Amino acid sequence: MGKLNIVQAINQALAQEMEKDPDVIIIGEDVAKDGGVFRVTQGLLDKFGPERVIDTPLAELGIIGTAVGLAAYGMKPVAEIQFMGFTYAGLEQLFSHASRIRSRSRGAFSCPMVVRTPYGIGIKPPELHSESSEALFAHMPGLKVVIPSNPYNAKGLLVSAIRDPDPVLFMEASRLYRSIKSDVPEELYSIPLGKANIYQEGSEITVVAWGTMLHRAAEASEDFDCEIIDLQTIRPFDEETVVNSVKKTGRLVVVHEAPRVCGFGAEVAALVAEEAFGYLKAPVVRVAAPDAVVPMARLEDHYMPSQEMIKKAYQKVMQY
Amino acid sequence: MTGRGLAGRLSHMPKTIIERSETSFLQVINEKGDSDESLMPPVGEAGFRRFFETMLLARSFNHRALSLQREGRIGTYASIWGQEAAQIGSALAFSEDDWLFPSFRESGVLVARGYPMWMLYRYWAGDERGMSAPGFNIFPMSVPVGTQVPHAAGAAWAMKLKGHKKAAAVYFGDGGSSKGDFHEGLNFAGVFKAPCVFLCQNNQWAISVPRARQTAAKTIAQKGYAYGMEGIQVDGNDIAAVYKVVKEAAEKARSGGGPTLIECFTYRLDDHTTADDASRYRTDEEVEEWKAKEPLIRLRLYMEKKGWWTKEYEEAEAKKAQEAVDADIKKAEAYSAPDPADIIKYTYKDLTGRQKKELKEFGWGS
Ligand SMILES: Cc1ncc(C[n+]2csc(CCOP(=O)(O)OP(=O)(O)O)c2C)c(N)n1
Ligand SMILES: [Mg+2]
Numbered sequence: 001m002g003k004l005n006i007v008q009a010i011n012q013a014l015a016q017e018m019e020k021d022p023d024v025i026i027i028g029e030d031v032a033k034d035g036g037v038f039r040v041t042q043g044l045l046d047k048f049g050p051e052r053v054i055d056t057p058l059a060e061l062g063i064i065g066t067a068v069g070l071a072a073y074g075m076k077p078v079a080e081i082q083f084m085g086f087t088y089a090g091l092e093q094l095f096s097h098a099s100r101i102r103s104r105s106r107g108a109f110s111c112p113m114v115v116r117t118p119y120g121i122g123i124k125p126p127e128l129h130s131e132s133s134e135a136l137f138a139h140m141p142g143l144k145v146v147i148p149s150n151p152y153n154a155k156g157l158l159v160s161a162i163r164d165p166d167p168v169l170f171m172e173a174s175r176l177y178r179s180i181k182s183d184v185p186e187e188l189y190s191i192p193l194g195k196a197n198i199y200q201e202g203s204e205i206t207v208v209a210w211g212t213m214l215h216r217a218a219e220a221s222e223d224f225d226c227e228i229i230d231l232q233t234i235r236p237f238d239e240e241t242v243v244n245s246v247k248k249t250g251r252l253v254v255v256h257e258a259p260r261v262c263g264f265g266a267e268v269a270a271l272v273a274e275e276a277f278g279y280l281k282a283p284v285v286r287v288a289a290p291d292a293v294v295p296m297a298r299l300e301d302h303y304m305p306s307q308e309m310i311k312k313a314y315q316k317v318m319q320y
Numbered sequence: 321m322t323g324r325g326l327a328g329r330l331s332h333m334p335k336t337i338i339e340r341s342e343t344s345f346l347q348v349i350n351e352k353g354d355s356d357e358s359l360m361p362p363v364g365e366a367g368f369r370r371f372f373e374t375m376l377l378a379r380s381f382n383h384r385a386l387s388l389q390r391e392g393r394i395g396t397y398a399s400i401w402g403q404e405a406a407q408i409g410s411a412l413a414f415s416e417d418d419w420l421f422p423s424f425r426e427s428g429v430l431v432a433r434g435y436p437m438w439m440l441y442r443y444w445a446g447d448e449r450g451m452s453a454p455g456f457n458i459f460p461m462s463v464p465v466g467t468q469v470p471h472a473a474g475a476a477w478a479m480k481l482k483g484h485k486k487a488a489a490v491y492f493g494d495g496g497s498s499k500g501d502f503h504e505g506l507n508f509a510g511v512f513k514a515p516c517v518f519l520c521q522n523n524q525w526a527i528s529v530p531r532a533r534q535t536a537a538k539t540i541a542q543k544g545y546a547y548g549m550e551g552i553q554v555d556g557n558d559i560a561a562v563y564k565v566v567k568e569a570a571e572k573a574r575s576g577g578g579p580t581l582i583e584c585f586t587y588r589l590d591d592h593t594t595a596d597d598a599s600r601y602r603t604d605e606e607v608e609e610w611k612a613k614e615p616l617i618r619l620r621l622y623m624e625k626k627g628w629w630t631k632e633y634e635e636a637e638a639k640k641a642q643e644a645v646d647a648d649i650k651k652a653e654a655y656s657a658p659d660p661a662d663i664i665k666y667t668y669k670d671l672t673g674r675q676k677k678e679l680k681e682f683g684w685g686s
Contacts, residue, residue: 033601034528055529058465058495086464089499124395124446125595126424127463261674290678292664297395297446302660302682 004184007177009151010040010116013158014078016188018048021076024162025052027063028080037082038118038177064090064115068097071113071167078162084119084171085128098167099142111167114158119147120212120257121304122175124297129174131294132258134210137169138235138267144168144193145234147211151182153232156191164193173211180215196238198245202227205317206245208268209255210234213305217255217287220310224318234264242268243275250281251317255310260288282320285313341545343538345585346565347555351613353621361564365628371559372623373637374412375404375616378428380641381437384649385427385444389594393653394445398425402557402589405615406521407491408432409562410584414489414517414570419457419479421472421490425521426461429491433458437645441652448666449658465526466492466499469518473505476514476573487573489517489566495526497543498534506581510547515573517566518544518581521556523588528601544581556584557615560622589614660684 004012018024026041032055035042045053056063060081067077081087087094098111121130138145146161146168148154154172161168191197200218204225209217214230221228227245231237246252252272254265265286272284287305295303349355361367382401388394400407407428414420422429430440435456443450443461451460462468472490479486496502497520509516520540524531537543544551554565562584569580587610591598598607623629661684664675671679679685 029526030528032528035600037527037595055533057498057534058526058529059498059500061500062498089464089467089501123595126396129463290664290682291672291674292667295663296448298658299660299663300446302684303663 001183001185003181004151005178005181006148006151006154006172007038007040009155009184010158010172011042011044012184013155013162014041015044015047017159017162018044018052020188021162023074024076024078025054025070026078026080027054027056027067027070029056029058029063029082031055031080036080038174040116040172041080060086060089061093064098065093067113067115068093068101068111071111072101072109076112076162078114078116081115081117083125083129084117084131084133087115087117087133087169090115094137094143094167094169095140099140102166103142110165112165114161114168114170116158116170116172118174118177119171120173120175121294121300122173122177122212124300127296130300132256132289134171134234135258135262135264135267138264142166143235145171146193146232147171147173147234148232149173149176149199149211149214149230150180151184153191153197153230155184156189157193157232159188159190160193163190168193171211175212176215191232193233194236194238195232196241197230197232198227198241199230200226200228202249204249205251205253205314206242206249207253207255208242208265211257213255213257216305216307217253217310220307220314223311224314226314237268239271239275243272246272246276247279250279252280252284253287253310253313253317254284255287255305255313257304258289259291260286261291263288282317285317287313341542343542343551343553345553345555346561347558348560348564349558349618349622351618353618353625355560355622359561359564361560361567363563365626368619368623368626368628370412371408371563372619372629373641374408374432375559375619376634376637377641377644378404378408378431379616380638380645381427381431381440384645385441386590386594388441388649389444394441396593396595397444398593399588399590400425400428402587402610402614403521403523404428405559405619406519406556406562406584406586409559410489410491410519410566413563413566414487417457417486418570419459419472419475419486419488421459421468421475421488422461423465423468423491423493423496424461424463425493426491430458436648438648438652438655441649442655445652447658448662466496466501468492469496469499469502469505470508472518473509473514473516473579476509476516476579477512479515480512485574487515487517487570489519489570491519491521493526494520494522494524494531494534494540495529496520497540503547506544506547506549506579509579510549513576513578515576516579517569517573518579519566520581520583521586522583523586525588525592525598525602527592527596528598539583541581541583547581549579549581551581551583553583553585556586557613557618559615559619587613
């Protein structure tokens, strides 16, 4: 057991899975000698050599598209896309192929591959380095979407993602990479995909969040009796845990960094309306970014849901 | 040998040669400042002074941007050090009617075109308004690598459809040449014979990935031939050569001759951006070798030989450049803070119903 940050925890998960399974390889831009722009793959080139930790040409479509072929043939590619905004170049490969091969071939072929990518506001970068587009990916049947919130679940979830028989998009909050440390067991362990974690038990408000916003939602909850659910996997998500909690609390607040319109909060809210309507004591509230493009550094703090906005939402459901 | 060797040739060699393509390299002024005057573009002393003074200005802009970043006064910045000849030589070769499509590493191009430096500093400080200068036929810098290539092909196509005698030009890197966007953009421009100039600054690196990892081909220039256009490699540290080739390509485009791919062979002397540490992946020796070949030294040597350069001239011009840059930094920093409502306001031409509610909800409404 050691205190690790998320960068170190993911690095450890990669190293241990690579040791265990010779088919696991890392591909991407700057992942080898540079160790990734966030240093997540640092040291892996030295450990596993240039046949398994591979700098590719600068082409996200090529990276994801070849990962489909690599995976179909029996390798287990873990592709790093440098920032979430650059996955867009590879969408056709993800949406038209990776997520559909199993269905298209009625099970004859599959794509057990992982696409890792940093997401969200966090590093005051140029444009397109702060995207939170989980809902876009969660909408595609056949693709799994995982978002860890701390070093412990980052390691366990990544191990599951690598071993998963289907393609997984693994989103890492750039803001959290080095900002939290927690105990991470040295040995390999896995956390099942599709299961939420009850981050904090409570009885009056069910709060659903993931990644960066989980922490903000928790910090804002001091004066409230919140049950905070860390979704961990966005697709497929743990409907049972959410519905059961709402049945207990009668109130739901969903918090996410992405714009509200068609954000994943809409899915959570709709599910609760369908399955726990009779238990609701207040309308569901979503706290999210506005219906607009993520701004650059100067305005990004205004865009990201603030603690005050989250507190207001808690008050709103309590006072209804 | 990977890729390039003959060992991998198919044994059934074709009997008929369909087409041969040659890729040439152009240099006008060498590293010692010696020139081949038969190739020299006819810009004369005034032209060279303009090259030199614009280079000093761009260098000063760049130098200050790096120090502002260190002081936390702007955000992550991509340096142009080493690429000034490629950027300024090309920018000055276009006419103001031509449209330019820059990547994020084109401060030199924008400065050469007279784009307000204070707005560039605003942009790099994370303020979108820095890209909103009216009256410049310059698209906002493109951050996703290579994605701007088809835009230029499209704009050039539009010029042709409208019968305008102009050219569109797009700037991208060696890394950008690996993107599908590059190939599709060139292909469209080739098929529609669009008046487009594709300008690759091959600075040998895409962050930590060397040029050899982008393509197994010998040059990037030769890729033009597969799309039915001429490709040429030019010494990207030789401003005379860059200017000459770009000027000809732009004129060819405007007069209906179709697109050209130009590879400026140059070098990124700084880290990739201020967020990078290049010592992790490349040697000091390599950098030192290229430092000796950097574009300003060569230009100075040539102008000195011609009697167009003196120490006093350079000092006076450098001082002017610095003063211009200082004034623009002042202006940039005195500028109003951006209004949070701007986040929403420019999503569509008109606000949506949802956005009107959000302006109130977020407390940004007026
Ligand atoms: C589509 C895309 N992928 C990745 C990145 C991150 N990134 C920014 S610059 C860069 C390298 C670009 O290399 P090159 O095209 O040679 O241009 P240079 O930086 O050398 O000017 C990378 C990988 C990006 N901005 N866009
Ligand atoms: Mg480059």
